[in-house]
Amino acid sequence: xxxxxxxxxxxxxxxxxxxxxxxxxxxxxxxxxxxxxxxxxxxxxxxxxxxxxxxxxx
Amino acid sequence: xxxxxxxxxxxxxxxxxxxxxxxxxxxxxxxxxxxxxxxxxxxxxxxxxxxxxxxxxxxxxxxxxxxxxxxxxxxxxxxxxxxxxxxxxxxxxxxxxxxxxxxxxxxxxxxxxxxxxxxxxxxxxxxxxxxxxxxxxxxxxxxxxxxxxxxxxxxxxxxxxxxxxxxxxxxxxxxxxxxxxxxxxxxxxxxxxxxxxxxxxxxxxxxxxxxxxxxxxxxxxxxxxxxxxxxxxxxxxxxxxxxxxxxxxxxxxxxxxxx
Numbered sequence: 001x002x003x004x005x006x007x008x009x010x011x012x013x014x015x016x017x018x019x020x021x022x023x024x025x026x027x028x029x030x031x032x033x034x035x036x037x038x039x040x041x042x043x044x045x046x047x048x049x050x051x052x053x054x055x056x057x058x
Numbered sequence: 059x060x061x062x063x064x065x066x067x068x069x070x071x072x073x074x075x076x077x078x079x080x081x082x083x084x085x086x087x088x089x090x091x092x093x094x095x096x097x098x099x100x101x102x103x104x105x106x107x108x109x110x111x112x113x114x115x116x117x118x119x120x121x122x123x124x125x126x127x128x129x130x131x132x133x134x135x136x137x138x139x140x141x142x143x144x145x146x147x148x149x150x151x152x153x154x155x156x157x158x159x160x161x162x163x164x165x166x167x168x169x170x171x172x173x174x175x176x177x178x179x180x181x182x183x184x185x186x187x188x189x190x191x192x193x194x195x196x197x198x199x200x201x202x203x204x205x206x207x208x209x210x211x212x213x214x215x216x217x218x219x220x221x222x223x224x225x226x227x228x229x230x231x232x233x234x235x236x237x238x239x240x241x242x243x244x245x246x247x248x249x250x251x252x253x254x255x256x257x258x259x260x261x262x263x264x265x266x267x268x269x270x271x272x273x274x275x276x277x278x279x280x281x282x283x284x285x286x287x288x289x290x291x292x293x294x295x296x297x298x299x300x301x302x303x304x305x306x307x308x309x310x311x312x313x314x315x316x317x
Contacts, residue, residue, distance in 0.1 A: 003212050006124050006286055009163075009177035049184045053110035 002037050014042050064254060064280070071283040071291040074218065074254070083279055087213040089298040091202050093305075095133035096288040097125045097149065097173060098207040099166075100198040108189045109157075116183055120195060121207050123163045124176040127288040129297075131199040143198070149173055151195040157185030166195070173197070176287030210294050212284040217274025219256040223248045226269030232262035241270075254280060 010031045017027045028039050064072040075083070102117040109116070132138075137147040150169045155161045164178035185191060202209035229248045233241045240256055242249045248269060250256075258274050283291045 004206060004209055004286065005212065005284070006122075006177060006180070008180040012179065012181065049110060053184060053186050053189070055110070057110070057112065 003035070005035075005038060007033070007038055007041060011042070011045070015047070066291060068290040069285050069287070073281045073283075074278070075215075075281050076218075076278045078277065078279065080215075080217075080276075080279070083215050083281060085302070086295075086298055087215070089302055090211060090213045090283075090294055091209050093201050093203065093301045094210050094289070094294060094297045095131075095199050095201045096127045096208050096210050097131060097197045097199050098205070099123065099125070099151065099195045100148075100200070101196040103194045104192075105194065106190055106192040109161075109183045109185050109191050110189075111183050116191070116193075119182050120166070120193075121205070123166070123180055123182075124287045125168075125173055125197060126176055127199075127210075128170070128172045129289075129293065134198055134200050137199075143196070147199045149197045151197060152193070153195070154192045155185060155190065157189040158187045160184050161191055168197070209286070210289045210297075211286050211291070213281070213294075215279045215281040217258065217276070218278035218280055219253055219258055220273050220275055221250050221253065222271035222273070223250075224269060224271065226266065229266055229269040232265040232270055235261045235265045237261065 010033070014027055014031060018024055024043065028042060033039050033042065059078045060076040062074040062076070064074055066072065099117075099120045102113075102120055104113045104116075107113055107116065111119075131149070132146045134141055134143070134147040137144065139147065151166045153161070153166050155165055161182040161184075162178060163175035163180035163182060165182075166175055168174060183191065200208050226248065227246075230243060233243055233248070237259060238255045238257065240251045240253065241262060242251050256272070258272065260272060262270050263272055283294060285291050285294055289297065
């Protein structure tokens with residue numbers, strides 16, 4: 001985000017572990033995301049691709 | 059100048075640099091952001107894209123994928139081809155996927171086996187049944203001045219803290235208030251446990267100014283370098299210095315031309 005750190009590859013693991021009921025703080029710490037800007041991205045992201053993919057592009 | 063390693067691996071480094079100035083380190087920081095060349099995808103040709111995302115979005119996402127950069131590639135600006143694009147400064151990629159699946163960065167296949175995505179599991183797009191993605195892409199060796207995707211990492215520094223502990227009676231408060239927990243009370247005396255962890259927040263000075271004084275050094279700095287994966291920390295630093303060297307050589311030549 002602000003500094004340019006690549007974090008995309010961590011999203012699927014984060015999502016999986018949080019859905020399995022792990023504590024968000026613990027997962028973020030495990031993934032090595034120290035700065036609050038990295039953490040915000042993960043906490044606030046809503047994955048919409050599954051919804052959007054059903055519709056046709058015009 | 060004296061440089062001491064505090065910790066370092068390929069992705070992250072922390073150093074104590076003594077006898078330098080903030081503006082010298084800032085020059086180095088700006089060189090790393092702007093002038094160290096790395097490979098990144100620049101042009102994408104779509105042969106087929108029936109995914110949910112538009113061509114432009116996918117092209118943008120591909121551009122931001124960090125690629126392991128082989129140092130044999132030359133910055134396109136300084137390449138013999140003069141920016142036209144040749145085998146020394148560009149590299150072809152192909153990607154061919156049919157849904158249902160998730161397209162990852164690892165699906166990008168390059169013509170040079172040494173160059174691949176740094177993080178294989180970066181999702182590009184999700185494909186449903188019947189959707190497919192077929193593209194050709196060209197990666198270019200360029201620098202951060204051109205586009206932020208070429209920036210190889212993050213460089214930041216802070217002044218080295220110096221502590222002055224004075225005669226005091228009630229210093230318990232400033233031990234508690236330190237967010238990094240680097241202060242300790244030994245008997246009645248205040249002690250600093252790990253001064254490299256101090257981030258000069260001055261909370262302790264605000265709490266008990268009569269007990270402690272903290273000052274950032276003007277000549278000593280703690281320097282942190284983080285790599286985004288294209289180059290190692292050491293490569294980033296040496297490359298930045300090399301680029302700086304080249305620029306100074308250019309300047310010296312120009313100065314010599316003046317009569």
